Amino acid sequence: MPQIQSHYPLTSLNTFGLQSVAEYFISIEQPQQLLDCIADPKLNQFKWSILGGGSNLILPELVHGLVLKMDLKGRQLTHEDEEYWYITAAAGENWHEFVQWTLEQGWGGLENLSLIPGTVGASPVQNIGAYGIEIKDVFHSLTAIHLKTGAQKEFAREECCFAYRDSVFKHEGYGDWCITAVTFQLRKRYEAKTNYGDVAQELERQSLQATAKNISTVISQIRLQKLPNPAEIGNAGSFFQNPIVSQELVGELVEQYPALVKYKVSEETYKLAAAWLIEQSGWKGRALGSVAMFQRQALVMVNLGDATQQQVKLLSEAVSKDVCAKFKVNLMVEPIFWG
Ligand SMILES: Cc1cc2nc3c(=O)[nH]c(=O)nc-3n(C[C@H](O)[C@H](O)[C@H](O)COP(=O)(O)OP(=O)(O)OC[C@H]3O[C@@H](n4cnc5c(N)ncnc54)[C@H](O)[C@@H]3O)c2cc1C
Incomplete structure (x- = not known):
């Protein structure tokens, strides 16, 4: 059983920088720890909330109940076929670091989603999107644990009901399913997507070819110019x-x-x-x-x-x-x- 901490500060765990404290807090580093919590009747009396990187949350001063911080780590190529590489990452992996790792392995497809803050586990929740692609375009499946029953389920793409900044995880039973890992399918025949925003012009201006790594670099540069860095301004x-x-x-x-x-x-x-x-x-x-x-x-x-x-x-x-x-x-x- 992981250590439960009370009155745990969340101010540095949300990118808006709101002063906030969790009544109770647990860092989940193994799926079994989650199952142990679910089996504990003392913990079941609390309201549970799942925290990733805190980049899409507006927190109150006191978060009542138990905050489960997703710190599950791990990423790997699970299998491949003629058309795709299938890559699975644990929910607590940092999204941008995961994208960079796939690019280093030579697997293109996630580069347009470079520099989005947060975790892999939260990426399907609002079907993150940027520069002309959304998670649903590269998603294969995810694994989740039901926080009330402990049941484990694999969700295929259709079951996630992805839409613009939306999925089943934002609707009925919000917060009931804890996503533990996500599998992406990345096309072996690479197709660059540069027709959104200033990407094509910027590649041309810097005399760069439209490779996945270059697209990631250029999109990161554009984002840094346009968006406030949460480390500097919440x-x-x-x-x-x-x-x-x-x-x-x-x-x-x-x-x-x-x-x-x-x-x-x-x-x-x-x-x-x-x-x-x-x-x-x-x-x-x-x-x-x-x-x-x-x-x-x-x-x-x-x-x-x-x-x-x-x-x-x-x-x-x-x-x-x-x-x-x-x-x-x-x-x-x-x-x-x-x-
Ligand atoms: C500067 C900046 C730029 C951004 N740009 C974009 C962008 O271009 N496109 C875009 O789509 N979003 C963008 N976002 C929003 C945000 O980064 C994404 O929504 C991101 O996926 C949130 O991840 P997180 O880990 O921080 O989730 P959190 O903020 O911690 O949580 C968000 C929601 O997901 C739930 N959740 C988190 N982890 C899990 C899990 N493992 N299982 C089940 N539920 C979970 C939480 O309970 C909460 O309801 C941006 C945010 C910032 C600050």
Whole structure:
């Protein structure tokens, strides 16, 4: 049984840098430790919360109950066939280090997701995505343990119900399944994806070929320029999702705002750039209490020093209200608020 600690500080374990303490805290380094906890009736009286790298969380000052910190480690090529390499990594592996390791082995496919903070285990939870790819495009399966019953289950891609920043793990029974390992299938016939954002231009500017390693380097450079580094200024990445709206509403909005930033998703729907909506609503670089929408990227909320969960909530509500009043669009918050 791992050691249980009480009143454990979480401030350095969340990238927003919110002052927070876990009532009880356990670091899980082996799947068996998780099973031991599940079998312990004393621990079952608590509410349990799973913590990865804390990069998509807005924490309260006190997290009631037991926080399970995912520190399971290990990564390996499990098998291969003519088309794919199948690579499995434990939930506690750092995502970016895992991506770099796959590239060093010569397995391309994850490079567009370089420099996303957090852990491998959390990557399917919101189907992480960046620069034109999402986890669902390279996902094979995952293993999870049910925290109430101890049952172990393998989830195939279809069972995860992946969608934009979404999966089954954010819905019914949220927090019931603890993901212990994820298997990715990486295509042997490499196809570079450089048609998103400034990737192709940047490769050309630096006279670099579109190899997986070069794409990773260039995307990391672009991200470092655009996004605030959580080690310097607390944040949880994009604070709002890009809203998906009807073609009808886009038609109305374009008449009024010809510069509206939009991407066609299907015959009937468009994705709007939430950053543009926030900027046009006057919130880019604007603060409320100790939080602000970032000056260089309006989609990111930043901690100006001693922010609290309540202040994050107030700014989030103020921005959403103004965007809705101006554009009739409801913004959805991306990070998860723990109660
Ligand atoms: C600067 C910055 C840039 C970012 N850029 C991107 C981006 O480009 N694209 C993107 O999609 N996201 C991005 N994010 C958001 C974040 O990095 C991802 O959502 C990441 O996958 C969260 O991982 P984590 O380990 O930190 O999860 P945490 O924040 O610790 O947890 C997030 C949620 O997942 C659950 N969870 C964690 N581990 C497990 C597990 N093993 N089993 C079950 N549930 C679990 C938690 O309970 C919680 O509900 C960014 C964040 C920051 C700070």
